[in-house]
Amino acid sequence: MRDMSELHLSLDCEEEDEKSSSADMLYLSRRALKNIPASVLNMTHLKSLYLEGNEIRSLPERFFSSLSSLVWLDVRNNRLTGLPAAIGQHRCLKTLLLEGNPISALPPELGHVISLKALSLRKCPLTSPPRDVLDRGLPSILRYLRSSQLGEGERNLRAxxxxxxxxxxxxxxxxxxxxxxxxxxxxxxxxxxxxxxxxxxxxxxxxxxxxxxxxxxxxxxxxxxxxxxxxx
Incomplete structure (x- = not known):
């Protein structure tokens, strides 16, 4: 069984190249931010956004639709309790770092982010997906989230x-x-x-x-x- 600190993390050359371009990157780590600045949502060209070590409790509903080019998102060690459902419509996000946030459940919509290659969940008190799914890695997590969304639809149909x-x-x-x-x-x-x-x-x-x-x-x-x- 792999340690959660090693879970899902994988970087490729393309991501390393993107990190070297300062025009596409924004560093707002450890700024004591409680909310995402409105000006950030207007930076539609952003590919890498670093928000590690702040006090952000939630991401705006239009966060992922506004930053449609985002490839790398680092929100480690904040106070996030969840992610907006609109993340499921994102088609560029490859790396999502959620480590150290009090997130108990990942949204089913995350399972539809087909571009996602790396996910960090260390020190997140997750109950959904369950631990056995988390231990099997990113592909299993995405499958679980997709199936849970279908299960909810089936329950609604039966009702x-x-x-x-x-x-x-x-x-x-x-x-x-x-x-x-x-x-x-x-x-x-x-x-x-x-x-x-x-x-x-x-x-x-x-x-x-x-x-x-x-x-x-x-x-x-x-x-x-x-x-x-x-x-x-």
């Missing part, structure tokens, strides 16, 4: 399905009760039909509910069928 099922069942029960009451009448009249409240239901909805009822009686209904035929 939506359950909600739809409950609504449909209530409507079907109401419609079935109305049909049974109508069948008990020898001569159904329009005023009585209106008094049941069914008149306020569109004809198209009644047709769909009748279709669902038929499937229910055949025991062949599925959540996908409910969604596709009841929410169109």
């Amino acid at each position: 939506r399905c359950r909600c739809v099922c409950v609504c449909v069942c209530v409507c079907v029960c109401h419609l079935w009760l109305c049909i049974k009451r109508m069948a008990c009448l020898k001569n159904s009249s329009l005023p009585w039909f209106c008094s049941t409240g069914v008149r306020s239901v569109p004809l198209e909805t009644l047709v769909k509910l009748s279709w669902i009822l038929a499937l229910l009686r055949k025991r062949s209904i599925t959540p996908d069928a409910i969604i596709s035929h009841s929410l169109d």
Whole structure:
């Protein structure tokens, strides 16, 4: 098992060349900064930004969208508790140094930063991803973050399905009760039909509910069928 101090860190020649260009670099390390200066967000040409040893608690939501050319970001030993979700849209970031920040969870969106080659997480009290994922290195971390985002979407879909099922069942029960009451009448009249409240239901909805009822009686209904035929 590798020590966290050695985890994920790898530099290539291209990054070393970028560090030598002062026009693309900005050093703001150990300046007692509590926030990112607004002027920094206007420096769209920046490729390397050093913010180590400050007191920054959060990065602005537009940080990564404003600094779209950023390749190297050093925010070690600050007070960051998280990263903005917009980091997932960044396509240039290669090195991200988060060491020594009280970050407990990496955002799932970080898994979509396909350019990322180096990540430093030493002395970060992470609970997500779990330790066994962290020990397997950067590729495993990115895969875990991507899969966790998909898992959240799947949970939302299942919750939506359950909600739809409950609504449909209530409507079907109401419609079935109305049909049974109508069948008990020898001569159904329009005023009585209106008094049941069914008149306020569109004809198209009644047709769909009748279709669902038929499937229910055949025991062949599925959540996908409910969604596709009841929410169109």
